Amino acid sequence: MRVSKEKASANRDALLKAASRLFRQRGIEGVGVAEIAKEAGLTHGALYAHFSSKDELAAAAFSYGFAGNMADTRAWAGDRNPSFQDYMGGLLSPFMRDKLETGCPMAASASEIGRQDCGVSASFTDAFQEMAAMLEGSIETIIPAAEKRKLAIAAVAAEIGAMAVSRAIAKTDVALADEVLQAVLETVAAAYRGSRRIG
Numbered sequence: 001m002r003v004s005k006e007k008a009s010a011n012r013d014a015l016l017k018a019a020s021r022l023f024r025q026r027g028i029e030g031v032g033v034a035e036i037a038k039e040a041g042l043t044h045g046a047l048y049a050h051f052s053s054k055d056e057l058a059a060a061a062f063s064y065g066f067a068g069n070m071a072d073t074r075a076w077a078g079d080r081n082p083s084f085q086d087y088m089g090g091l092l093s094p095f096m097r098d099k100l101e102t103g104c105p106m107a108a109s110a111s112e113i114g115r116q117d118c119g120v121s122a123s124f125t126d127a128f129q130e131m132a133a134m135l136e137g138s139i140e141t142i143i144p145a146a147e148k149r150k151l152a153i154a155a156v157a158a159e160i161g162a163m164a165v166s167r168a169i170a171k172t173d174v175a176l177a178d179e180v181l182q183a184v185l186e187t188v189a190a191a192y193r194g195s196r197r198i199g
Contacts, residue, residue, distance in 0.1 A: 012050045014040040019057055020065035024108040025101045028058050028116060059119035065105040066127040073134070084138045084155075084192055091159045092185040094178055097166050106131070106156075107163035132156045139192070147195045155188050 018039035022031045033054050037047040051057040076082075076090070090096065096103055106127055113124045136152035143151070162184035170177035 008050075011040070011042055011046060015042065015047055015050060015057070016061050016064040019061035020068075020105065021101045023058060023061055024065065024103065024105055028054075028109065028112055028120070033057065055117040055119055058116060059123045062105050062109065062120060062123040063126070066123075066130075069102075069104055070130065070134075082138060084135060084140075084151075085189060087135055087138055088155060088159070088185055088188055092162060092181045092188075094166075094181065097163055097170065097177070097181065100167065104160075104163065107160045107167075110160050110164060128156060139195075143195045151191060151195050154191065158184050158188055 015036060019031075019036045022036060022039060033047055034044045036057070037044045040047075047057070051060065073087075073090075091104070100108060106124060109124070113120055132149070132152040132155075135155055136148050139148045139151060162181055166177040166180045169180065
């Protein structure tokens with residue numbers, strides 16, 4: 001029996017939502033397609049009606065999860081025009097660290113993306129570029145364009161690494177996990193202040 005376009009779209013969204021959450025929680029290699037289909041309330045065959053492979057699903061789920069996070073960030077920003085420091089304070093917070101299932105998919109998956117296919121890598125690359133552009137846009141105009149881009153790229157890379165390390169430590173030493181985030185936040189802030197002096 002054929003399903004309507006609306007139902008097909010709802011099924012696809014359910015699969016992406018389930019895959020995005022499970023991949024962040026347990027890693028891409030730690031979850032099978034049958035489990036994702038079951039989580040979405042669908043059959044294994046229904047998944048393959050939307051995605052030709054697990055790799056294709058992983059790439060789409062990564063983009064889906066990141067788009068949701070960016071929508072949340074834009075809602076948080078509202079009309080306030082957050083500063084670079086505001087963004088970094090939020091990104092490097094214990095609250096964000098503890099949101100593994102719904103937090104930044106880059107921080108959740110960075111260590112395994114290099115072992116995935118080009119589609120997953122492309123989704124990660126697009127997300128990295130978008131986050132860097134968001135941060136770059138929050139940096140004061142007195143800083144030269146080349147320095148703004150360098151600082152934004154370094155800040156995103158630092159956030160991803162710091163979040164991964166803090167999560168790895170948090171189960172056994174929360175104080176150290178918090179210290180990692182604070183140390184990276186302060187170091188990025190110092191680099192920002194240095195860039196302002198250059199400008």
